[in-house]
Amino acid sequence: MNYLPDRGFDHPVPSEITPQRAYLNRRTWLQALAAGGGALGLWAARDARAAAPAVARPGKLAALPAVRSSVAGAVTMEKLTTYAHVTGYNNFYEFGTDKSDPAANAGTLKPRPWTVQIEGEVKKPGTWDIDALMKLAPMEERIYRLRCVEGWSMVVPWLGWSLAELVRRVEPTGNAKFVEFVTLDDPRQMPGLRSRVLDWPYVEALRMDEAMHPLAMLVFGVYGEILPNQNGAPVRLMVPWKYGFKSGKSIMKIRFVEKQPTTSWQAAIPQEYGFYSNVNPKVDHPRWSQATERRIGEDGLFAKKRQTLMFNGYEAQVGQLYAGMDLKKFY
Numbered sequence: 001m002n003y004l005p006d007r008g009f010d011h012p013v014p015s016e017i018t019p020q021r022a023y024l025n026r027r028t029w030l031q032a033l034a035a036g037g038g039a040l041g042l043w044a045a046r047d048a049r050a051a052a053p054a055v056a057r058p059g060k061l062a063a064l065p066a067v068r069s070s071v072a073g074a075v076t077m078e079k080l081t082t083y084a085h086v087t088g089y090n091n092f093y094e095f096g097t098d099k100s101d102p103a104a105n106a107g108t109l110k111p112r113p114w115t116v117q118i119e120g121e122v123k124k125p126g127t128w129d130i131d132a133l134m135k136l137a138p139m140e141e142r143i144y145r146l147r148c149v150e151g152w153s154m155v156v157p158w159l160g161w162s163l164a165e166l167v168r169r170v171e172p173t174g175n176a177k178f179v180e181f182v183t184l185d186d187p188r189q190m191p192g193l194r195s196r197v198l199d200w201p202y203v204e205a206l207r208m209d210e211a212m213h214p215l216a217m218l219v220f221g222v223y224g225e226i227l228p229n230q231n232g233a234p235v236r237l238m239v240p241w242k243y244g245f246k247s248g249k250s251i252m253k254i255r256f257v258e259k260q261p262t263t264s265w266q267a268a269i270p271q272e273y274g275f276y277s278n279v280n281p282k283v284d285h286p287r288w289s290q291a292t293e294r295r296i297g298e299d300g301l302f303a304k305k306r307q308t309l310m311f312n313g314y315e316a317q318v319g320q321l322y323a324g325m326d327l328k329k330f331y
């Protein structure tokens with residue numbers, strides 16, 4: 001049984017949800033309650049895993065109870081990408097550059113104990129223990145499209161809460177214009193750091209208003225469980241309207257700064273990867289088109305490419321952030 005019927009390109013806002021669809025949602029929700037699983041993520045996990053191909057999995061991880069998010073646009077009705085693909089087809093160069101490398105190699109990452117350091121232009125800098133940080137806001141399940149700059153996409157049920165919750169808590173000063181996210185860079189835990197593909201540590205950043213947008217998410221879990229290492233345990237970013245590389249993994253430092261930071265991919269190949277990196281079908285990568293994408297799991301003989309949507313389908317929610325900006329210039 002599928003989690004929900006595939007609605008293709010239809011990205012319903014709540015008002016567009018048909019009565020039948022609302023009924024299906026409610027029925028499935030009631031089934032989950034009857035089965036004793038209050039967390040929506042848990043039943044999502046069971047259903048999609050049943051249909052997943054048999055590839056290496058990290059095994060049973062701790063459940064992470066969550067409620068379905070009520071943030072506008074946070075729950076797409078599209079068919080979920082299987083757990084096997086979400087956790088077996090990854091980009092995490094700290095563990096190698098092949099899609100199967102992170103799942104194969106990330107066992108050396110130690111997500112506990114873990115702290116996240118808050119630095120820079122904030123009134124409340126300091127070090128958060130990961131378990132305390134996780135409790136800062138109620139855990140929500142959100143189902144986001146993930147569009148990689150390489151031309152593929154997934155639909156993933158993440159668990160976490162709005163990054164804005166943390167930003168508000170640490171009280172940025174008037175000088176804070178950007179937020180920088182720094183990934184762990186310990187070569188004993190991350191064998192890929194010995195390669196020179198990027199100038200480590202992996203750094204990503206957002207403008208302050210982007211960081212405050214409710215769809216920008218700090219992620220602690222996926223498919224009803226804590227994050228597997230290959231997906232960026234114990235905490236990663238998820239910014240669904242931007243190309244996947246903007247969503248840094250295994251974050252150990254969050255820095256509030258005045259000047260626009262140079263991010264890792266921008267530093268590596270500036271003519272190909274910009275600071276904004278909003279998903280945009282009209283702005284091609286210098287080496288390939290961004291007009292279409294391949295949905296992971298739909299790669300059969302008759303699988304069609306999908307049209308890539310402006311801001312990855314989140315234009316209604318985030319378009320205002322870029323009003324008046326030349327998106328070809330600010331790619």
Ligand SMILES: Nc1nc2c(c(=O)[nH]1)N[C@H]1C(S)=C(S)[C@@H](COP(=O)(O)O)O[C@H]1N2
Nearest residue numbers: 090091092093148183202244245247248249
């Ligand atoms: N630290 C770090 N974060 C990273 C990456 C990486 O190589 N290192 N890859 C990015 C890219 S290109 C993508 S598409 C997403 C993939 O996330 P997923 O493997 O959970 O699907 O992570 C992003 N975050």
Ligand SMILES: [Mo]
Nearest residue numbers: 148149244245
């Ligand atoms: Mo990516």
